[in-house]
Amino acid sequence: MDLDVSVEHLGFGDSLAGLLVDGVESTPYVGATLRLSDTGVEVEIPYLPGFAVDQFAHVDEWFRRMNPQENLLLRTRDGNVMLFGCRWSGHSEAAGSRIGSGRIAPQETLLFERDGALSDPLTVKTCRSRMDGLNRWSRLSAVESEPRRDGNGRSAAVDITVQSPELVEWAQGEATMRIRTTWTSSETSDGYERSHVVANNVVIESEWAEPRPFFDHLVELRRVAHLLIFLFGTALSVREHRVQDESIPARLMGGEVYDHPFVELISARTIRERAQPIPTDKKLGLPHLVLQEVGAEGLARWAAVYDQWDRFILPAVAVIGRRQRFTEDVVMSTSMALEAAGQLIGPRPGEDATYDRARGRPTMATYVYRCLELLGIQWGDYIHSQVGLARAISNNYRRVKHADNGAFPDHVETYLVSVINELVVRLLAANLTGSATDLLGRYRAGSELWTVRQQFETNQVRISDDEGNWVSTAEDDAATNQADQDAEASLPSSNP
Structure with missing residues (x-):
């Protein structure tokens, strides 16, 4: 088996072309293009009338009935993308030999292919989300730097340590919630410049004993996000989700599972927030309380009285x-x-x-x-x-x-x-x-x-x-x- 290829990230304006799979035995694959805009993920499928070409009969039926397959898989050269909770988003009628076009909008888009039947609903055990103001409110950082000086007191070097500090964890109903740092490192260079970039951000993590629908994770995330909106006194957007589950494995060429990575999930429920302008530090201002003042006990208390x-x-x-x-x-x-x-x-x-x-x-x-x-x-x-x-x-x-x-x-x-x-x-x-x-x-x-x-x-x-x-x-x-x-x-x- 080939080493897994995955789509790492999709930004607004990005598109992927590939073959659409509905999981029904003997149904032919059809070409499709996935696009991400500020209104969400949309998949466009060109087709000919089912009565004219058998290959497109199932697609023609989706759009005539305005009821596409619930879950779909898009195979692309960059990796596979799974579409869950698909809904009709519009179509143009095809007649005779003219090409028609239909559009499908998934509720959740997973930039990876999970194990299990395509028809099974999406459930995940862990979700990490990022939102506006979280870095500033938490005051957590995985990066520490200390200058080294020579005998004359001049800076001679800088020691940089990248290591995640201790996380903050509390119980929130049946979920375990955490606020923690995540970091990634990358190098870039060309014929003129080179740089080493460390992304150092804070996430809200929700974990359940058993896999749950993404919506359940979002409900618990919102409780924390609402507290931050009160503390900052301004609009804050949830912008990114990455999920992890045993059904989402990374495999070596021989099929051996070597990791269960966090992979990006794009949700129609939060995509409009992601499209909002990122607030400046001045717009955010200072929160009434920071994480160190609230603590795990305060977050647990907030969750306990929320309902x-x-x-x-x-x-x-x-x-x-x-x-x-x-x-x-x-x-x-x-x-x-x-x-x-x-x-x-x-x-x-x-x-x-x-x-x-x-x-x-x-x-x-x-x-x-x-x-x-x-x-x-x-x-x-x-x-x-x-x-x-x-x-x-x-x-x-x-x-x-x-x-x-x-x-x-x-x-x-x-x-x-x-x-x-x-x-x-x-x-x-x-x-x-x-x-x-x-x-x-x-x-x-x-x-x-x-x-x-x-x-x-x-x-x-x-x-x-x-x-x-x-x-x-x-x-x-x-x-x-x-x-x-x-x-x-x-x-x-x-x-x-």
């Missing part, structure tokens, strides 16, 4: 992780999250000031107040009280949400509510890890709130009382200045 808190997590992370969003969308989604969080938090001291005055029952303002009181943020003199802020958020949410409350609220008020809401849900999420004591301590001391204060000062407003009313500080300042001028004018003249 209970999903009515808080999902609306908030959906809007924070969106690249294009309206201010009103932020208010709607984060307020829904605060309402859910307030119900989970339960009663807090002083909340009766936010109750419905007629019926004496909790209101939307009560649920927001519980979140604010739990965090204990000291906002400063631009927000009168936690009760006033809770009512301001509740009032703004109600007026944005319900058409029978008249016109939309003032856009400045809505914007400032969105800023505060986003900060509050991010801090609540960090608090769910059990690792946010120091982080909250800084906010309770007011040392981390300069951006919020700046927004209020720039827009010259403040929340003035427990009813959540907004007033203009420009008018206050004008009134104060006028009073000072009047008082000065009323003083007796000191001139003789």
Whole structure:
């Protein structure tokens, strides 16, 4: 048997031509071209009508019924590619001797040929995924360098060590999750230059006792990815997956298995994220917590409460992780999250000031107040009280949400509510890890709130009382200045 040949990687715009195999005995192979675009993997198959040429009868039936074979294999000169969960993606009718063309979109594309029947669903034991911000958040590196100096203190050499540090591991339901470094080394040279490149990146790894569908791995990955979106406060994309399983062996020429490598898997569920622009370091900024602060215990705690808190997590992370969003969308989604969080938090001291005055029952303002009181943020003199802020958020949410409350609220008020809401849900999420004591301590001391204060000062407003009313500080300042001028004018003249 020949040594395995595999397709190492596919990038946007790449294509592979080969023969398509459906696994049905005696069905002829047909030519096909696989292309990867920002909408996913698509396989195009030219064919003639089945009634005209028997070779294409099965393909003609796929597209007439809009129901291709579930799993397919594409044999190419670069290696074999397996296509799982294939769906009809369009076709042009063929008539007479004219050539038709059909398109198939797989749910998952494995850049390798696994063992077993082609009709069997894809299951894998281990999956490694990469995403935006993971290197920065984890602060893990497989590369260490130390300069060596001569007797005059000048750099004479550099010692570079490439070795993966200890991984971080925790249990997440039935899966074992890990955050670890991976590295590869490559040399390139031409007639002029040569270089040695070490790729040094961090992955999230999920492993199960028994092979599972890729979707199960993705579900566990998303739980971690959602936490990172809260911590960074910006959109983050999952960009790459590599899977490993005993059914994916690498063989020597004689057929002996010498390895079970990690091979690339392209998923239709994450391909649009991969197509998004990679964020700059400036766009990422600094996370509220890094891996060393959260630790394995914090990640396990986050995973343990995730399902209970999903009515808080999902609306908030959906809007924070969106690249294009309206201010009103932020208010709607984060307020829904605060309402859910307030119900989970339960009663807090002083909340009766936010109750419905007629019926004496909790209101939307009560649920927001519980979140604010739990965090204990000291906002400063631009927000009168936690009760006033809770009512301001509740009032703004109600007026944005319900058409029978008249016109939309003032856009400045809505914007400032969105800023505060986003900060509050991010801090609540960090608090769910059990690792946010120091982080909250800084906010309770007011040392981390300069951006919020700046927004209020720039827009010259403040929340003035427990009813959540907004007033203009420009008018206050004008009134104060006028009073000072009047008082000065009323003083007796000191001139003789």
